[in-house]
Amino acid sequence: MPVNFSTLIALCTLTPLLFISASLQASDPVPQCKKDFKGDVRTLCIDALKDDPKAQLQIGRYYAGQIDPNFINYSQAFYWHRRLARLAVHLKLEDPVYSETMYNTGVFYADGLGIKQDHKKAFYWFKKAADRGDDIAMFRLALIYSDGLGVASNLQESLDWLKRAVVAGNLDAKVLLAQVYSEGKLVTQNNSLAIKLLREAVEQNSASASFALGNYYLHGIEVEKSRITAKNLFGSACRANLLEACRAYYDIDTQEEASALTPQAPPFE
Numbered sequence: 001m002p003v004n005f006s007t008l009i010a011l012c013t014l015t016p017l018l019f020i021s022a023s024l025q026a027s028d029p030v031p032q033c034k035k036d037f038k039g040d041v042r043t044l045c046i047d048a049l050k051d052d053p054k055a056q057l058q059i060g061r062y063y064a065g066q067i068d069p070n071f072i073n074y075s076q077a078f079y080w081h082r083r084l085a086r087l088a089v090h091l092k093l094e095d096p097v098y099s100e101t102m103y104n105t106g107v108f109y110a111d112g113l114g115i116k117q118d119h120k121k122a123f124y125w126f127k128k129a130a131d132r133g134d135d136i137a138m139f140r141l142a143l144i145y146s147d148g149l150g151v152a153s154n155l156q157e158s159l160d161w162l163k164r165a166v167v168a169g170n171l172d173a174k175v176l177l178a179q180v181y182s183e184g185k186l187v188t189q190n191n192s193l194a195i196k197l198l199r200e201a202v203e204q205n206s207a208s209a210s211f212a213l214g215n216y217y218l219h220g221i222e223v224e225k226s227r228i229t230a231k232n233l234f235g236s237a238c239r240a241n242l243l244e245a246c247r248a249y250y251d252i253d254t255q256e257e258a259s260a261l262t263p264q265a266p267p268f269e
Contacts, residue, residue: 031079033059048080053093056084057101078114081105085125096134103129103137110149119150130161135168142173159186166197174201175208191222202233207240214248227252 033045041062047055058067060080065072085105088098106125109118123144129137138161144151145158159180165173178194178201180186195216201209214233217226231252237245 032076033062036073036076037062051087053084053087053091053098056080056087057097060084060101074108074114076114078105078108081108085128089128094132096132099129099132099134099137102126102132103134103140106137106140119144121150123150130164133168135165135170135173138162138165138168139170139173139176142176155186171201171204171206171209174198175206175212178209178212191216195222202236205240207237207242207245210234210237210240211242211245211248214245218248218252227256 031045031049033048034042037045041059044055044058048059060077061067062071063073063077063080065077081101082105084098085102087093088101102125106122106129107113108115109125110122111117123141126137126140126144130141142158142162142165145154145161147153162173162177162180166177174197178197181190181194181197183189195213198209198213198216202213210233214230214237215221216223217233218230219225231249234245234249234252238249
């Protein structure tokens, strides 16, 4: 029986704008932070307009709702992220925070947040961030090459970026690479290596890895079959709000209750 990997890698989006859901289109690209802010933040805005990278970073965060969740303007957030990303490329700024800005700019384009959706431009910025060592951007490129969004589909390129993301420490990449080895389509099937990757991710508190590893134990694939171990792993993933893991835990619980209520035949008849 195949390991159930569904819903493991549902989303890979902004860091740290992960759960932005609204989509506003950019209208006026002219910064309006002088109108929107007062005091120290307005001073920060003036510095940002003078291309101070640190000031631009903070203004972008303000508009993205990272400082005040009640104050969000996605078109302005996009404007400042892209402006800073371009500045970072031009000035060759090496701090990882600017790699994150490049990645986030890609997400704005990919998801149509504050700007018209454009997968080619999203790919451009993901690639910029990945080339600078951003592990989430590497993982996103693996998904893009697999799906062919903004670039021609290339499964080998997808696998290469996925492996790079694993080396860089991305947990979602470890889980997805485990799936690749479990399925045996792009590489020779290797459940032992898949389990190794999942155990590493579980130790780093990956809910999706706990769920996937639980399936290995539930079905006894390359490990000794154990409903108890599977249930514990599902429970761990469920506590991290992975719905499918909660269902798997409930299914085992229900089966155990039904088994306990079933009359047992006497040892001797």
